[in-house]
Structure formats: C-alpha cells, structure tokens
Amino acid sequence: MLKKVIKIVLVIALLALVAIQFIRPEKNNQGYKSVALFETETKPSAKVASILKESCYDCHSNQTQYPWYSEIAPTSLWLADHIEEGKEHFNVSAWENYTVKKKEHKLEELIEMVEDDEMPLQSYTLIHGNLSEDDKKLLLQWAGLARLQYKHQLEVSSIK
Ligand code: HEC
Numbered sequence: 001m002l003k004k005v006i007k008i009v010l011v012i013a014l015l016a017l018v019a020i021q022f023i024r025p026e027k028n029n030q031g032y033k034s035v036a037l038f039e040t041e042t043k044p045s046a047k048v049a050s051i052l053k054e055s056c057y058d059c060h061s062n063q064t065q066y067p068w069y070s071e072i073a074p075t076s077l078w079l080a081d082h083i084e085e086g087k088e089h090f091n092v093s094a095w096e097n098y099t100v101k102k103k104e105h106k107l108e109e110l111i112e113m114v115e116d117d118e119m120p121l122q123s124y125t126l127i128h129g130n131l132s133e134d135d136k137k138l139l140l141q142w143a144g145l146a147r148l149q150y151k152h153q154l155e156v157s158s159i160k
Contacts, residue, residue: 025080059086
C-alpha cells in the first residue's frame with residue numbers, strides 16, 4: 001500500500017516537473033552594446049570591464065550569459081526572478097535614464113556591497129566562485145573614481 005502511494009506521488013512530481021518546463025521566462029539578452037554608455041562614462045579598465053561582465057552584468061544589465069541549467073525549470077524561473085530584481089535596483093543598461101544623483105548613489109551602494117561581500121549574490125558565488133581580493137580592490141578603485149566625477153558634477157550644479 002505504502003509503496004503504491006509513494007509511486008503515485010513520484011509520478012505526480014515527475015509530471016509537475018515536466019509541466020513547468022512549458023513556462024519559459026523571457027530571455028534577458030539584448031547584447032553588450034547596452035552597457036556601452038555606462039562604460040563610456042565610468043571608464044573601467046579592460047580588467048574591470050571583464051570582472052563586471054563575468055560577475056555583475058548577468059543581473060545588472062540587459063545582457064545575461066545563460067548557463068545550460070538556466071534552460072531547466074524551476075532553475076530558469078528562479079534565475080529570471082533574480083535578474084528582474086537585480087535590474088530593478090541597478091541596471092547599467094538603463095544608465096541614460098538615471099540622474100547624476102542616482103548614478104552617484106548607485107556607485108556608492110556598489111562600493112558598500114562589494115566591500116561587505118554582499119555582491120555578487122551568494123547564490124551566484126556558490127556556482128561562480130567569489131571575487132578574488134585583487135578583483136575586489138580593482139572594482140573598488142574604479143567605482144571610487146567613477147563616483148567622484150558624478151560628485152563633482154553635483155557640486156558644480158549646486159554652485160550655479
Ligand atoms: C545573481 C544575480 C546578481 C549578481 C550576479 C549580482 N547582483 Fe547585485 N543585486 C542583485 C539583486 C537581486 C539585488 C537587489 C536585492 C539586494 O540588494 O540584495 C542587487 C542589488 C545590488 C545593488 C544595490 C542597488 C541598490 O540601490 O540598492 C548593487 C549596487 C549591486 N547589486 C551591485 C552588484 C555588483 C557590483 C555585482 C558584481 C560584483 C553584482 N551586483 C552581482 C542580484 C545580483
């Protein structure tokens with residue numbers, strides 16, 4: 001009797017797993033051209049640009065590099081959720097719509113997040129690994145400098 005119940009439960013679980021494969025979240029892949037303005041303004045070195053690309057743009061730009069397991073639900077749904085939430089808070093592909101104040105503030109947040117090891121998300125570093133200390137240092141130096149230019153712009157506009 002118990003064996004039969006277990007069998008039925010397993011079959012239902014399997015069917016459910018098959019059924020959710022039909023839910024296919026829309027892909028976030030407009031290409032890296034969407035980060036061009038951000039990079040023109042904040043001037044990352046080639047090394048910093050590659051750190052951003054490998055560790056941040058998947059959730060903070062309009063271009064995600066999808067791993068193979070992202071094709072399989074429920075992982076695909078879970079990733080789509082992270083991407084949507086990440087972009088809501090900070091999307092370098094929407095840089096043209098950010099005010100100078102907002103840009104300055106986002107870079108401030110970025111510095112805090114990287115300093116405290118809160119970004120990249122833990123669920124991401126579990127698979128992709130943590131940023132090395134050197135990478136963190138480079139990111140922080142770059143963000144500090146980039147932030148300064150926006151701070152400067154804010155100060156100039158407050159004098160006028
Ligand atoms: C797997 C997806 C993912 C990756 C990869 C990721 N983030 Fe995030 N990020 C999020 C999510 C989700 C949030 C919003 C929730 C939160 O703050 O925890 C967020 C929030 C942020 C914020 C806060 C914005 C605000 O206004 O509060 C910054 C800044 C940020 N991330 C920078 C980075 C940087 C820099 C990297 C790479 C080193 C990175 N993130 C990698 C998903 C991600």
